[in-house]
Amino acid sequence: MLTKAQVSRAQARAAEILDRAGIVITPAERANIEIADFGLGELAATGLEIVVYENNDRYCAKELILFPRQFFPEHRHPPIDARNPGKQETFRCRFGEVYLYIPGATTAQPKARVPEPYASRITVRHEIVLRPGDQYTLPPDTLHWFQAGDEGAVVSEFSSTSLDETDVFTDPSIRRV
Amino acid sequence: MLTKAQVSRAQARAAEILDRAGIVITPAERANIEIADFGLGELAATGLEIVVYENNDRYCAKELILFPRQFFPEHRHPPIDARNPGKQETFRCRFGEVYLYIPGATTAQPKARVPEPYASRITVRHEIVLRPGDQYTLPPDTLHWFQAGDEGAVVSEFSSTSLDETDVFTDPSIRRV
Numbered sequence: 487m488l489t490k491a492q493v494s495r496a497q498a499r500a501a502e503i504l505d506r507a508g509i510v511i512t513p514a515e516r517a518n519i520e521i522a523d524f525g526l527g528e529l530a531a532t533g534l535e536i537v538v539y540e541n542n543d544r545y546c547a548k549e550l551i552l553f554p555r556q557f558f559p560e561h562r563h564p565p566i567d568a569r570n571p572g573k574q575e576t577f578r579c580r581f582g583e584v585y586l587y588i589p590g591a592t593t594a595q596p597k598a599r600v601p602e603p604y605a606s607r608i609t610v611r612h613e614i615v616l617r618p619g620d621q622y623t624l625p626p627d628t629l630h631w632f633q634a635g636d637e638g639a640v641v642s643e644f645s646s647t648s649l650d651e652t653d654v655f656t657d658p659s660i661r662r663v
Numbered sequence: 664m665l666t667k668a669q670v671s672r673a674q675a676r677a678a679e680i681l682d683r684a685g686i687v688i689t690p691a692e693r694a695n696i697e698i699a700d701f702g703l704g705e706l707a708a709t710g711l712e713i714v715v716y717e718n719n720d721r722y723c724a725k726e727l728i729l730f731p732r733q734f735f736p737e738h739r740h741p742p743i744d745a746r747n748p749g750k751q752e753t754f755r756c757r758f759g760e761v762y763l764y765i766p767g768a769t770t771a772q773p774k775a776r777v778p779e780p781y782a783s784r785i786t787v788r789h790e791i792v793l794r795p796g797d798q799y800t801l802p803p804d805t806l807h808w809f810q811a812g813d814e815g816a817v818v819s820e821f822s823s824t825s826l827d828e829t830d831v832f833t834d835p836s837i838r839r840v
Contacts, residue, residue, distance in 0.1 A: 508685030510757070510795035540753045540800060540821055545722035547753065547821035576717045576724065580687070618687035623717060644717055644724035644821060 488523055496521045500535035500551040507581030507640040509549060511537055519551075524559070524660045531601040532557050538648075546648040550577075550641040552584065552634030557601055560587075560608050560631035560656040566649065572626030575645035579616035582639030586614040586622060586632045598633040607657040616641070629656065665700055673698045677712035677728040684758030684817040686726060688714055696728075701736070701837050708778040709734050715825075723825040727754075727818040729761065729811030734778055737764075737785050737808035737833040743826065749803030752822035756793035759816030763791040763799060763809045775810040784834040793818070806833065 488496070497519040504511060520536040523529040535551040552558070563573035577586060585598045590612030597615065600608060610629045614622050624630055626646075653662045665673070674696040681688060697713040700706040712728040729735070740750035754763060762775045767789030774792065777785060787806045791799050801807055803823075830839045 512796045515796070539755055539798060542751070542800070544751055544823040545753075545821055547724065547755075547819075574719070574721055576722075578716055578724075619689045619692070621716060623719070642724075642819075644722055646721040 487525065488521060488527065488529065492529070493521050496529055496535060499553060503551050503553070503581070503638050503640060504537070504549065509580065509640060511549075522662065524662065526660075528601070529553075530556070532559065532604065534558050541648050543647055546573075546643070546645045548643045548645075548648070549580075550639075550643055552582070552632075552639045552641070554636050554638045555599065555634060556638070557598070557604065557633045558631055559604055559660050560610065560629055561653050561660075561662070562627050562629045563649075564627055564652060564654050566652060570646070573646050573648060574624065574626050575643055576621055576623040577616060577632075578621035578642040578644070579618050580640040580642055581618060582637040583635030584616040584632055584639045584641055585635065586616060586630060588612050588614060588624065588628060588630050597635070600633070604657065609656055664702065665698060665704065665706065669706070670698050673706055673712060676730060680728050680730070680758070680815050680817060681714070681726065686757065686817060688726075699839065701839065703837075705778070706730075707733070709736065709781070711735050718825050720824055723820070723822045725820045725822075725825070726757075727816075727820055729759070729809075729816045729818070731813050731815045732776065732811060733815070734775070734781065734810045735808055736781055736837050737787065737806055738830050738837075738839070739804050739806045740826075741804050741829060741831050743829060747823070750823050750825060751801065751803050752820055753798055753800040754793060754809075755798035755819040755821070756795050757817040757819055758795060759814040760812030761793040761809055761816045761818055762812065763793060763807060765789050765791060765801065765805060765807050774812070777810070781834065786833055 593613035770790035
């Protein structure tokens with residue numbers, strides 16, 4: 487588990503990236519930036535920082551903040567019930583670069599550099615590069631993972647309702663919540 | 664109807680405001696900025712400029728761009744069917760100031776200055792002021808109208824599916840689509 491001081495430092499670092507991206511958040515949002523390290527304790531390499539703007543039973547909007555080269559492991563958003571085929575999400579890059587990987591033809595010279603030991607725990611390798619203004623909509627129940635470029639990144643996520651606890655990671659040792 | 668030249672000038676003006684707000688859009692998005700003037704031909708005073716990022720059967724995300732003091736008339740998003748109680752939307756101010764009016768106690772000294780002849784065609788007068796980082800979520804089927812402050816404004820709208828053609832305006836002479 488991250489210590490309080492580690493969480494606080496990560497929040498400060500995320501706030502600085504948001505600031506460089508020109509995105510304004512309130513002091514309350516600043517104090518509540520979510521730090522997702524999957525219990526791995528390797529946040530600088532593997533994890534994500536999140537500002538949740540709204541998450542209700544119809545839609546969700548967040549900013550995702552990635553430190554330089556921070557990696558988010560492969561996962562999918564499975565079907566929930568007859569009315570919910572799983573979370574659908576649109577990633578829109580606002581700042582920096584993001585390398586998103588989805589099912590499809592393997593990209594020969596990918597830009598991502600996956601931290602050990604996760605390289606062997608990835609199954610989809612079709613690369614989508616997102617730069618500011620670029621976006622990609624991911625269908626429900628689709629495996630994906632991503633990594634920021636050297637500057638870090640800010641990505642707006644627009645989606646159906648977020649139910650993080652239902653996410654399925656390829657690597658069984660990883661738990662989102 | 665706006666002429667092609669008028670649409671083009673309005674798109675250029677909206678793009679300039681987005682640029683001041685630090686929001687990057689693609690050339691294709693720039694060329695397709697939606698100009699909503701309700702057929703009134705008074706765009707500088709009454710209307711809205713819109714970049715639709717995504718609108719699918721589950722969620723929608725847009726940037727709303729308002730010229731200085733531009734006014735958007737009172738309307739609501741009515742129930743559609745048993746599964747859709749009407750569009751729910753979250754307005755998040757990114758740049759400038761927005762004065763949003765909803766049902767509730769009338770605000771004594773409102774910041775908005777409603778252009779004639781619309782002042783007499785407004786029924787809700789409870790003011791919410793949104794500055795960068797502020798947001799407000801509006802329940803479905805709730806009357807609302809808004810105006811930008813003196814600098815203009817950019818507002819991110821996160822919502823359930825947009826079905827503009829079903830919007831109900833208080834002023835029967837106004838049609839959204």
